[in-house]
Amino acid sequence: MEETGFRGLDGQPVLLTGGANGIGRAVALRLGQEGCRVGIVDLDGEGAAETADAINSAGGEARAYTADITDADAVEDAVAAFEAEVAPTAGLVNNAGWDRAAPFLETDATLWRKVVEINLFGPLHVTRAVLSRMVERRHGRILSVASDAGRVGSSGEAVYAACKGGIVAFSKSVAREVARQGVTLNVLCPGPTDTALFASFDPTGKLAAALERAIPMRRLGQPDDYPGLVAFLLSDDAAYITGQTISVSGGLTMHG
Numbered sequence: 001m002e003e004t005g006f007r008g009l010d011g012q013p014v015l016l017t018g019g020a021n022g023i024g025r026a027v028a029l030r031l032g033q034e035g036c037r038v039g040i041v042d043l044d045g046e047g048a049a050e051t052a053d054a055i056n057s058a059g060g061e062a063r064a065y066t067a068d069i070t071d072a073d074a075v076e077d078a079v080a081a082f083e084a085e086v087a088p089t090a091g092l093v094n095n096a097g098w099d100r101a102a103p104f105l106e107t108d109a110t111l112w113r114k115v116v117e118i119n120l121f122g123p124l125h126v127t128r129a130v131l132s133r134m135v136e137r138r139h140g141r142i143l144s145v146a147s148d149a150g151r152v153g154s155s156g157e158a159v160y161a162a163c164k165g166g167i168v169a170f171s172k173s174v175a176r177e178v179a180r181q182g183v184t185l186n187v188l189c190p191g192p193t194d195t196a197l198f199a200s201f202d203p204t205g206k207l208a209a210a211l212e213r214a215i216p217m218r219r220l221g222q223p224d225d226y227p228g229l230v231a232f233l234l235s236d237d238a239a240y241i242t243g244q245t246i247s248v249s250g251g252l253t254m255h256g
Contacts, residue, residue, distance in 0.1 A: 008236030010035035013087040015079065017069055017126055018096025020047025022195040023145060023223045027093060028052075030227030031234075032060030039082035039089075041065045041075075041126070042096065061086075069096050069122035072129075079129040088137060091234040092130045094123040094144040094167075099160040101201040112159050119163035124170070131174070131183065140183040141234045144171055145226075148189045148253050151245070156201070164189075168245050175243035184242035186233050191249025193221035216251030 014031050018024035019040035025047075031038050032055035042048035045066030055062035063085060067078040083089060098118045100111065123144055134140025149157050150164025168187050175185040192198060192211045198220070201207065212218055226248055232238055233246075247253050 006034060006231050006235035006237055009231060009234060011037065012090040012234075013037045013039065013082070014091035014093065014234060015039040015041065015082055015089050015126075015130060016093040016095055017041045017122070019051045019064075020044040022197065023190065023193065023226055024093075024095040025051050026223035027095060027227045027230050028062065029054060029058075030231055031093075032058060032062055034231050035060070036091070036234075037086050038062040039065060039078075039086060041067050041069065041078050041082075043068050069126055070117040072125045075125045076129050079126075079133075083133070088133060089130050090139065091141045092126065092143070093230060093234070094126055094142070096122060097145070097147075097160075097197075099157055099197065099201075101156040103156055104158040107159065115159045116163055119160060120166050123167055127170075127174070131178065134183045135178055135181045138182040141238070142171075142183065142185045143230055143233045144185070144187050145230075146187050146189050146245070148191045148247050148249050151189055151247065151255070152253050172243045172245075179242055184233075184238070186238075186241060186243070187245040188226060188229060188233070189245055189247045189249075190226060191215070191221055191247065191252045193223065193225075195223060211252070214252060215249070219250065221248065221250060 014036040016028050019028040020042040028038055028051050040048040040052055048064035052062035052064040065078040067074040144167050146164040146167045149161040150168055154161050171185045171187045
């Protein structure tokens, strides 16, 4: 397997949601390169299986589980299956998410509920299922992929941004609760990224062009811009880092 220098990842069982495509797929592939034993949970079972096959074909170890993260029982079943087939979960990446862009006043409660169920309740279900086991074992790393929309807002994504801001606050709060049990929680906030979800917001390409002008690095993020940071935060090199929110946006947003 490829050596990257992050300590403590080789052989570690890591569960990741939303690994069928985009950022999640890129992260899953990198974790496979790091030697992690990867479990991919996604509503798109076929896409998750394709990602797992790519990891296995490259000499890694991965399994795919079809589950809807808005269903707490389905999540519990997927986590139990992964731990029975592989080993107790050492790392969790909450990556799965969804949105449909529209001004808030043009949306309704049906859309709000779907966005909240996927982007807020989904990670809560997965975190609860995995965290309870980690606390018992007094070890674990949890990394949630939120969004800079949750830090600074984003026109057309008000409810999505509210959910992502909630994930930031949730992660900081739980990080305080479980620090003495050897579990860390951190958050990655990507900026605008060239994924299928972003393309669905921007069929004309005008938004992408405007963002490229606004981003100091003059380009959208790519899925491969994030896996290195995820791997680091899951590793023993990040053992003293918890409750942190890190933006990766090409300089579009800066704080600290």
